[in-house]
Amino acid sequence: MIFKSFLLEKDLSLIDNYRLILFYGENIGLKDEFKINLKKKFSDYEHILFDQDEIIKNEKLLYDQINNVSMFNDSKVIFVNEISEKLLPKIEDIIEKMPDHIRLLLFAQNLDKKSKIRSTLEKSKKAGIIPCYQDNHRTLSEYIKEKLKNYSGVSQNLTNLLISNSGLDRKVLYYELEKIKSLFQSKKIEEEKVLDLLNEESNLNFEDLRDSCLEGNAEKLNKNLGAFTLSNENIYFYLNSLNQRVQKLLMLIKQNEKDKNINAALENLKPKVFWKDKPIMLRQAKKWDYTKLKKVKRIILKTEVGMKTKMNNYNSVVLKNLLIKIFSIANSTS
Numbered sequence: 116m117i118f119k120s121f122l123l124e125k126d127l128s129l130i131d132n133y134r135l136i137l138f139y140g141e142n143i144g145l146k147d148e149f150k151i152n153l154k155k156k157f158s159d160y161e162h163i164l165f166d167q168d169e170i171i172k173n174e175k176l177l178y179d180q181i182n183n184v185s186m187f188n189d190s191k192v193i194f195v196n197e198i199s200e201k202l203l204p205k206i207e208d209i210i211e212k213m214p215d216h217i218r219l220l221l222f223a224q225n226l227d228k229k230s231k232i233r234s235t236l237e238k239s240k241k242a243g244i245i246p247c248y249q250d251n252h253r254t255l256s257e258y259i260k261e262k263l264k265n266y267s268g269v270s271q272n273l274t275n276l277l278i279s280n281s282g283l284d285r286k287v288l289y290y291e292l293e294k295i296k297s298l299f300q301s302k303k304i305e306e307e308k309v310l311d312l313l314n315e316e317s318n319l320n321f322e323d324l325r326d327s328c329l330e331g332n333a334e335k336l337n338k339n340l341g342a343f344t345l346s347n348e349n350i351y352f353y354l355n356s357l358n359q360r361v362q363k364l365l366m367l368i369k370q371n372e373k374d375k376n377i378n379a380a381l382e383n384l385k386p387k388v389f390w391k392d393k394p395i396m397l398r399q400a401k402k403w404d405y406t407k408l409k410k411v412k413r414i415i416l417k418t419e420v421g422m423k424t425k426m427n428n429y430n431s432v433v434l435k436n437l438l439i440k441i442f443s444i445a446n447s448t449s
Contacts, residue, residue, distance in 0.1 A: 133243035140247030144285025268304035331445035
């Protein structure tokens with residue numbers, strides 16, 4: 116069964132009858148929000164997280180998690196990230212055998228109409244399919260309207276400004292809206308204060324810091340670390356900016372496997388890379404392979420979880436150490 120993502124955003128109960136659910140598409144922010152909301156929906160379940168690579172390396176891993184009953188909780192939600200056609204044989208084997216107490220949630224990048232795993236699950240009566248297409252101005256306008264529905268002062272000008280500042284990236288917009296909610300607890304939004312909050316110049320400075328880190332450029336990194344003050348208030352924006360660039364590089368490397376030409380791969384990426392970022396990404400791509408980038412993704416996730424758990428005033432120091440660690444991985448040989 117194929118579901119429209121905007122309907123599922125409003126009512127997650129639509130997928131209650133499905134044990135296996137596939138989310139695919141280019142909209143990383145939308146998929147991440149589904150993950151957050153699904154964890155809340157299944158808060159009484161045991162949560163298990165895998166990358167596809169872990170399941171491929173260990174033949175029994177997925178089967179064991181599906182078939183073995185936990186001592187503490189009978190019900191499980193299994194999240195599997197970055198799936199591809201490689202997982203199809205396992206999916207075909209388990210889809211008809213899924214126990215009632217298991218939810219298997221699969222997340223993939225864009226799967227075109229030729230994708231075997233997509234077509235297999237679309238034909239199955241046991242699976243729910245949710246395409247997560249890239250946002251546009253209209254969908255993000257609706258998103259802002261929904262998120263700030265209890266707030267006054269949400270003008271069209273402010274909406275346009277927030278969308279422009281996000282670069283049509285839902286995840287960036289999500290963090291901006293969270294900051295706005297935190298600032299205006301009276302639920303009366305003042306546009307001038309929002310302009311100060313967005314602080315575009317500060318954000319651009321962090322991009323310089325992020326890019327010098329991922330380029331493995333010691334001179335630039337030292338210069339930017341000295342010139343830029345990391346703000347605890349913007350810490351999740353920084354993490355998201357870093358994570359998004361790592362994800363883009365992962366997509367670029369995978370695209371390059373198809374095109375066998377890094378410049379062509381860069382041109383074929385969706386959403387399109389901004390022209391100013393192209394030479395930067397090409398320099399970064401020379402430093403990275405798929406394995407190292409996946410390692411960095413896991414480190415960023417672990418860092419974000421740690422920050423949200425501990426909630427201390429030293430997150431800027433943690434982020435600085437993270438950047439230095441990523442710089443070291445960029446320059447490592449393995």
